[in-house]
Amino acid sequence: MTIQQSLFCVITIESVKKLGLEKSDSNLAILLDMFMQEVLSIEIQREIISSIGRQKNNDKIYDFLSKEAFNNHYMEVIYQMFRTCLYKSKEDMRFADLRDRILKHYNNEVMQKMLEYHSFRKEKKRDLKSQRQILKPSLLIGDNRITLNKIQEQQVQLIFTSPPYYNARLYSDYRSYSDYLDSMKDTLRQCHRILENGRFILINVSPVITKRAGREFESIRYPIHFDFHNILCESGFYFIDEIIWIKPEYSVPNRIAGYLQTKKPLSYKPNCVTESIMVYRKNASFLLDKNIKDYDKNLKNDEQIDSTNCWYISPKSDKNHPAVFPEELCQKVLKYYSFEGDVVCDPFAGSGTFGRVANAMNRIPLLCEQNLEYAEKLKQGGFNEI
Ligand SMILES: C[S@@+](CC[C@H](N)C(=O)[O-])C[C@H]1O[C@@H](n2cnc3c(N)ncnc32)[C@H](O)[C@@H]1O
Structure with a gap:
């Protein structure tokens, strides 16, 4: 799909997901372009950000997030951007820095909890x-x-x-x-x-x-x-x-x-x-x-x-x-x-x-x-x- 073609077709969750699955500069360009369209539902916006996060070109993804995360979007959309930063921060320290700047900017309890859960993912629960x-x-x-x-x-x-x-x-x-x-x-x-x-x-x-x-x-x-x-x-x-x-x-x-x-x-x-x-x-x-x-998985009320x-x-x-x-x-x-x-x-x-x-x-x-x-x-x- 070219950028021009993508703008004429109806954007659905499935079509956005598909673009995210194949990693290529052209798909990333289409996704970035899609996000800029005026009337998109929150669900589609979130899916686009998720698919952008799956792409490889970290320079472009970083540029996009560092601008849009501080723009006027619904908080659910910002949470998705924050989530992308959490995952990308493992491979690229610029995203860790951006993650901290977003957290400081919004001072938001949902993001704080996301960070805690994300940091805990690899830890084992203590055997008590x-x-x-x-x-x-x-x-x-x-x-x-x-x-x-x-x-x-x-x-x-x-x-x-x-x-x-x-x-x-x-x-x-x-x-x-x-x-x-x-x-x-x-x-x-x-x-x-x-x-x-x-x-x-x-x-x-x-x-x-x-x-x-x-x-x-x-x-x-x-x-x-x-x-x-x-x-x-x-x-x-x-x-x-x-x-x-x-x-x-x-x-x-x-x-x-x-x-x-x-x-x-x-x-x-x-x-x-x-x-x-x-x-x-x-x-x-x-x-x-x-x-x-x-607990034993057979224990039920x-x-x-x-x-x-x-x-x-x-x-x-x-x-x-x-x-x-x-x-x-x-x-x-x-x-x-x-x-x-x-x-x-x-x-x-x-x-x-x-x-x-x-x-x-x-x-x-x-x-x-x-x-x-x-x-x-x-x-x-x-x-x-x-
Ligand atoms: C509302 S009653 C509890 C009744 C209980 N649910 C029952 O079925 O009998 C509260 C109890 O807490 C005790 N209590 C109050 N302050 C306490 C404290 N600091 N340490 C231990 N017990 C305390 C009181 O003596 C009282 O018996």
Whole structure:
């Protein structure tokens, strides 16, 4: 195909791919020319850049990229140019320099991640199975920010917990909300250290309200889960999903009664039937497939699945602890986010529901609890203090 002919024919993904497969100066010239045409879809533009990247004439490719990467294109198109630089940088240092200039210019998180993944491609994932420290149900008694120092890094495959909800219950009393968040962040940093790279942490939180200091004062409502997003990210995790735990209306505190009496706009306070299960992954420079490949390929879950992010589960009450997990919630979390044999941790264990369910599902639980009464009961329940 000559340049003139190429301009008259309809450009398709297939025709562009074909030009990329044969390496020649004439094909490169056609591709460079095609890219300059006015109306091209993003997909075609990306394919053209990919085919340009397959060509051999690095001088021309470098000239093209160093001009176009700083022109006004959609970010998806720029990502493709960046990708080409990543691959070409192995054979020609000019592309490494251009890669760094593009990264600096856009200061973009997708490109940052592309660079990390690309650099990691040749590295082997560490074999952690042979260095396992926790082989039976275990318990750390005391403040998890300190006791977790006993655990070596990357020993745990899943963390699920329900932290204290600021000052909503007797077992927590923080000087201020900011003190509370600082303390949670210290725990999250420990969680990050002990969790295997690329594995999940799930946090169950929801907004809380603190009591009014007197009739003349307003109560304060804290959207804890919004703030947890920030401290999770600052601690080295990134957002994956939010599961909404939905409870029956009869089981939650009645907030709507006042409105029902007056029906006055602005006094509306709905009954809150949901709690958040925040699903985050520990930063890793590899895809989740690499974590899954660590296990026997025949290990699969049963047929029954929850196909949406809304899980309908009744809450549970307990005579010994004011805020226990329902077993069903723990079962679902364990089923979807861990394999049999995994070490799974609840750093705010309370009555230890998660640990007991984990044990029954052939996982190895590691619990942390600072309240001595709860800890004693956990010890009696078969958790070994370490
Ligand atoms: C919301 S409750 C967890 C209840 C638990 N999900 C259950 O099913 O029983 C939080 C627990 O964390 C404990 N806790 C609070 N701060 C802690 C800390 N820094 N280290 C260890 N445990 C802590 C409290 O004593 C409380 O029992």
